[in-house]
Amino acid sequence: xxxxxxGLNEVLQRTFAFPKPHFLSVTDLNEVEVANLLDLAESFVxxxxxxxxxxxxxxxxxxxxxxxxxxxxxxxxxxxxGKRLGADVxxxxxxxSSIAKxxxxxxxxxxxxxxxxxxxxxxxxSSGAASLLSQKVTCSVVNAGDGQHEHxxxxxxxxxxxxxxxxRIAGLKVAICGDIAHSRVARSNIAMLQxxxxxxxxxxxxTLMPSQVDRWNVAVHHDMRKGxxxxxxxxxxxxxxxxxxxxxxxxxxxxxxxxxxxxEKLAHAAPNVxxxxxxxxxxxxxxxxxxxxxxxVSLIQDQVEMxxxxxxxxxxxxxxxxxxxx
Amino acid sequence: MTRPTxxxxxRLLDPAxxxxxxxxxxxxxxxxxxxxxxxxxGSLSSDFEVIDGAGKALMPGLVDLRVKTGExxxxxxxxxKSAARAAAAGGVTSMVVQPDTDPVVDDPAMVDFxxxxxxxxxxxxxxxxxxxxxxxxxxxMAEIGLMHDAGCVYVTDADRPIIDSKVFQRVLSYxxxxxxxxxxxxxxxxxxxxxxxxxxxxxxxxGLPSAPAVAERIMLERDxxxxxxxxxxxxxxxxxxxxxxxxxxxxxxxxxxAVATTSINHLSFNxxxxxxxxTFCKVDPPLRGEDxxxxxxxxVASGLIPIIVSAHSPAPAEDxxxxxxEAAPGAVGLQTLLPALLTFHHEGRIPLLDLxxxxxxxxxxxxxxxxxxxxxxxxxxxxxxxxxxxLIIDADKLLSKSKNSPFDGRxxxxxxxxxxxxxxxxxxx
Numbered sequence: 001x002x003x004x005x006x007g008l009n010e011v012l013q014r015t016f017a018f019p020k021p022h023f024l025s026v027t028d029l030n031e032v033e034v035a036n037l038l039d040l041a042e043s044f045v046x047x048x049x050x051x052x053x054x055x056x057x058x059x060x061x062x063x064x065x066x067x068x069x070x071x072x073x074x075x076x077x078x079x080x081x082g083k084r085l086g087a088d089v090x091x092x093x094x095x096x097s098s099i100a101k102x103x104x105x106x107x108x109x110x111x112x113x114x115x116x117x118x119x120x121x122x123x124x125x126s127s128g129a130a131s132l133l134s135q136k137v138t139c140s141v142v143n144a145g146d147g148q149h150e151h152x153x154x155x156x157x158x159x160x161x162x163x164x165x166x167x168r169i170a171g172l173k174v175a176i177c178g179d180i181a182h183s184r185v186a187r188s189n190i191a192m193l194q195x196x197x198x199x200x201x202x203x204x205x206x207t208l209m210p211s212q213v214d215r216w217n218v219a220v221h222h223d224m225r226k227g228x229x230x231x232x233x234x235x236x237x238x239x240x241x242x243x244x245x246x247x248x249x250x251x252x253x254x255x256x257x258x259x260x261x262x263x264e265k266l267a268h269a270a271p272n273v274x275x276x277x278x279x280x281x282x283x284x285x286x287x288x289x290x291x292x293x294x295x296x297v298s299l300i301q302d303q304v305e306m307x308x309x310x311x312x313x314x315x316x317x318x319x320x321x322x323x324x325x326x
Numbered sequence: 327m328t329r330p331t332x333x334x335x336x337r338l339l340d341p342a343x344x345x346x347x348x349x350x351x352x353x354x355x356x357x358x359x360x361x362x363x364x365x366x367x368g369s370l371s372s373d374f375e376v377i378d379g380a381g382k383a384l385m386p387g388l389v390d391l392r393v394k395t396g397e398x399x400x401x402x403x404x405x406x407k408s409a410a411r412a413a414a415a416g417g418v419t420s421m422v423v424q425p426d427t428d429p430v431v432d433d434p435a436m437v438d439f440x441x442x443x444x445x446x447x448x449x450x451x452x453x454x455x456x457x458x459x460x461x462x463x464x465x466x467m468a469e470i471g472l473m474h475d476a477g478c479v480y481v482t483d484a485d486r487p488i489i490d491s492k493v494f495q496r497v498l499s500y501x502x503x504x505x506x507x508x509x510x511x512x513x514x515x516x517x518x519x520x521x522x523x524x525x526x527x528x529x530x531x532x533g534l535p536s537a538p539a540v541a542e543r544i545m546l547e548r549d550x551x552x553x554x555x556x557x558x559x560x561x562x563x564x565x566x567x568x569x570x571x572x573x574x575x576x577x578x579x580x581x582x583x584a585v586a587t588t589s590i591n592h593l594s595f596n597x598x599x600x601x602x603x604x605t606f607c608k609v610d611p612p613l614r615g616e617d618x619x620x621x622x623x624x625x626v627a628s629g630l631i632p633i634i635v636s637a638h639s640p641a642p643a644e645d646x647x648x649x650x651x652e653a654a655p656g657a658v659g660l661q662t663l664l665p666a667l668l669t670f671h672h673e674g675r676i677p678l679l680d681l682x683x684x685x686x687x688x689x690x691x692x693x694x695x696x697x698x699x700x701x702x703x704x705x706x707x708x709x710x711x712x713x714x715x716x717l718i719i720d721a722d723k724l725l726s727k728s729k730n731s732p733f734d735g736r737x738x739x740x741x742x743x744x745x746x747x748x749x750x751x752x753x754x755x
Contacts, residue, residue, distance in 0.1 A: 106647050126649030127533035128603030147651070148533030184533060210530035211538065 018317045022134045022141040026152045026191040034159065034195065041160050041306070041313035048084065048309055057316050058087035061118040065091045066108075067144070068124040073279060073304065074144055074154075078121045081311035085319070087119070105129060106136050113137040118322055119315060122146070127184075140318040148182050154278055155188035157310035159196060161302045162233055165274050170197030173270070175221075175228045177203040177259060178237035178286055179248070181210045185278045186237060190216060203227030204259055207248045224259050231269045235276040236261055239286050252285050262288040266297070274299050328749055329375050330354040333708065334367055336379030340386065341683035342699035351384060353706040356748035361700050379710055382743060385682055386698050387419025387450075387707030388664060389689040391587060392563065392635035394484070394656070396727075397443065399428025404640035404727045406440070409660065410449035412725040414753035416661035417709035417742040418636070420451040420690070420697050425462060426484035432457035432468040434476035441477050449752050450745075451697070451707070453479045458497045458508060464488040467497055474504045479693045480561060482509035485610055489515050491548060498558035507692070509561035512545035512570065513537075513611060522651045523612045528597045535651055539614060543569040550577040553584050561692070562586035565631055566611050568621035575630055585692055586630070588622050589637035590666050591657055595619070595732055603650040606721075606732045609637070610655035626684060627676045633692065634684040636663040640728030658726040662719055664711065665738035671713070672739050678713075706749040715741035 020028055029037075047053055063082035067075050075091060082089040094108055103111075105124065112120065113136070120141050122130045127147030134141040145151040163169050174193055180186045180202050193200050194217065201219045202209065213220055221227030228234050241252065249255040266273060275291055275298045283289045292298055331353045338349040338361070350367050352360040352374065362368065370376070390413070396403030406423070413421050423440060425431035431440060437454045444452030456478035460466045463486075470481055481501060488494040488510060501508045514537075521537035523529040529536035546562065550573065553560035565571055565586045574586055589609070597613045607613055614622075625631040639656025646653050659666075667685065670676040690698025697707050721734035745753035 104644065104648060124649065126651050129649040131602055132647075132649055146533075147649070148535075150533070181530075187531070187533060211525035211536065212527040212530060215527045216530075 018321050021318075021321065023152060023314050023318060024130050024134060024141065024143045025150045026155050026188045026195070029195070031195055034156070034192070037156060037310070037313045037317060038160055038163060040316065041156070041309040044309040044312040045306065048305070053084050054086060055084065056086040058082065058085035058319050061087040061319055061322075062116065063087040063089045063119045063121065063315065064112055064117040065089065066094065066112065066120060066122045067092070068094050068122075068129075069145070071123055071145070074123065077304075077307040078144060078311050080308050081315055082119070084308070085312055085315055087315070090117075105133065109133045109137050113139060119318060140322065142314060142318070145184055147184065148187070149184055150188045151184040152188050153307070153311050153314055154185050155192035156314065157303060157306040158189055158235070158276060158278070159192055160306045160310050161276065161299045162274070164306070165299055165302070166232055169193065172198040172233060173201070173231045174198050174233040174235060175201045175203050175231045176235045176237065177224065177227070177261065179208045179239050179243065180204055180213065180237070181208050182240070182243075183237050189235065190218065201227055201231070205249055224265055225268045228265065228269045231273060233274050233276060234261060234266065234269055236287050238278060238280065239282055241282060241285065244285065256285055260284070260286055260288065261291055263290060266291055273297060276300065276303060278303065328356070330359070330371075330373050331749065332367070332370055332374040332376045333379055333384050333710065334376050335381060336384035336710065337381060338363065338700060339383050339679065339682055340700040341679045342687040342701065344679060346679055351700055351706075351708065353746075353749045356706055356750070358700065358702055358704050358706050360702055383711045383713050384700075385709050385711065386686040386700055387709050387745065387747065388417050388685045389420040389695065389698050390418045390636050390638070390660065390663065390685065391422045391633060391689045391693075392424065392589070393421040393638040393660065394424045394426070394640065396640060397427065398439070402727065403642055406443050406452060407447045407449070408725065408727045409638065410444070410447050410452065412658070412660040413450045414745045414747070415725050415742065417664045417711060417745050418450060418660050419707035419709070419745060419747045420453065420695065421660070422453045422455050422479055422693075424484040425455050425457040425482065426486065430457050430462045431455070431478075432460050432462065434469060434472040437473050437476040437478045450747050453477070453693070455479060455509065456481045458483050458501075459488060459493065462486050464490060464493060467493070467500060470497070470501050470506055471504050474506050480507040480509050482563065485511065487511060487513050487515055487545060491552065494549070495552045495556060498552055498560070499556040502556055502558040505559075507559045507561050509563045510549055511563035511611070512542050512549055514541040514544040517541035517544070521612065522608060523600065524597055524614050526597070526615055528600070528615070532600070532603070537612070539567040539618060540569055542567045542611065543573050546570045546573050550574070550582050550584055554580070554582045557583065560584040564589050564592070564611060564635070564637060565625070566592040566614050566622060567618045571621050571625045571630065578630070585632060587633040587635045588626065588631050589635050590659055590663050591637060591732060592619065592622055593626065593634065594666050594669070599732065600650075604732075605646045605648065605650055605653035606657065606730050606734060608650060608653050608655050609639070609657050609732075623670065623675060627680070629680070632684060632688045634667060636660050640726050641730045642728045646730050656730065657732050658724060658728055658730055660726065661724050662731060662733045662738070664709070664742060665717060665740035666733060668713060668740035669738060706746055708746040709742060710744040712741045712743055714739055717741055
């Protein structure tokens, strides 16, 4: 075990009483909880850059990754987060197991729950799946993405990346661009950024906007140049290419022309603009490689790094609650 | 040979004659022999068994135009018998069962099967609806005339809209020649495909696949236009949106022969009741916004929507304990219909007799049934009810085989004390 990174001890010592057994939705959190999670994550960033990255905060704990949808990056991010905190990590891909034989989500959850995991990280294609699961198990559930609903750890890592790059979040102008309608990343980020005092704008064609989005207290722009004008952060979302073939947009090239992020459009944003993307990217559809790979503007690599730290913060916080209960 | 019975010392509620006052009902041979309005029972033959209602309300048994069971084909969900027991406990004395079973009720033999099963069960009156198209697939007309002769009370493809306008036009004009009512639930199939909720702020926030409310109006416009050109009798199955209600009002003003129902679920709940993905609130059509719910209540109050149905649709736990978009739609409602309905009386929204009319003489008259009224010669289908008794709905205690009630935990007022069908007591609290 290594010495905790500088500052980590202080953060851990004021480990706040996290009131909820699960981490399901940004809307369950308040500003103080988010600030504490971000501070904790910040300390883990330092730890993760050391040679020896291992802590024993989760020693003896079992973390199960239950991914009904494929996601190499989120799953490995949670796996690393768990392992660096000393937990035993098991990865389940139900597609290849009994779910295919007609077992329901709840049956699977109850079965896994009987193996006494402490933390269950779930990704599922249906909105509300993580919440449903949390009602049927005795361990802590972390939502790693439920349908088109929420992806709260993504919002946390995005907030961390933004805070590090811009020094603050309150007052930032953030444009979220692309397929808002189908995006859990957008929903979690909108809730998180509004809670932290940023000004959120949504940019994209009307076919990719959720219904009654005007009631979300955000500005909606269909013209990308106007939408990102003066913005401190431009957050691009991943597009599903099959939606870009005359379904939600006429073609990939038409989409790129009007809503793809390139240098020319980016020039309308604030001078020190930062570009974000939750990955994986469709280069040349929603974002130009020239922008994505420019490390002076792109936070995309940072986001991946912050992902591990943010997830460590979530897992450590939930585990501290488990310890208190014992 | 049952003994003649007198239901005395009751508050009679008879919307057909607009009577709300003290009185008594005399029953002989399963038929209402006399209705005495006023306090004076007169000289009653000692043959009568007198049931003292202690001042509680006596009203016609409820007539529910839209009930699904699982029989035949899905008996673990609900049988005709379990549904009939729930109906009796809920004061529903006549129910129309939907044809989308397995196999589908789309020929006279199946109509006869349902009628025979109902006779064997001998609890409440069961009337089959026949499928409008073979297999309820919306393509080829079913044997509407033969099913009508066998005793089906209307034709419908139940939850499946008849998409092909040509097929629907033929069904309407063919059914008209037999005087058969065609029921159709208006929902544009393309807008509604895959939807689990109504588009709007709530569905957007929850990330639920949704259909816009206008999907109902679009299909209703077509249905009414075809009803107008064919002159057929259209039963609009479950109107739930303000836009569609407006469409209906305009068509009615032009003289189109269409009658609409709505469901107790859409009167009682809005989309926000879905809350944290409560699948018991997943119904089809999906719950609407509060503006729509208010418009539906208003349409019932004004008489534009004259009939309320339970939309009883059993779904077992294994079909409901799933992520919201995968869960089966539907809610059981036979046993909660009356107390849920009475909410609008207790809230002062809709006068009591008008409210009861929507589940008694209005549906009975539409189908030409003698039930639904307290009148000499009518079948003795009666409900004795304590209108004010409070109750907390406990879904686990409902008599349906499936317990999927969105009213679980709700506090309602109105307890059924006794249900009588053809003079026989089929339920007593």
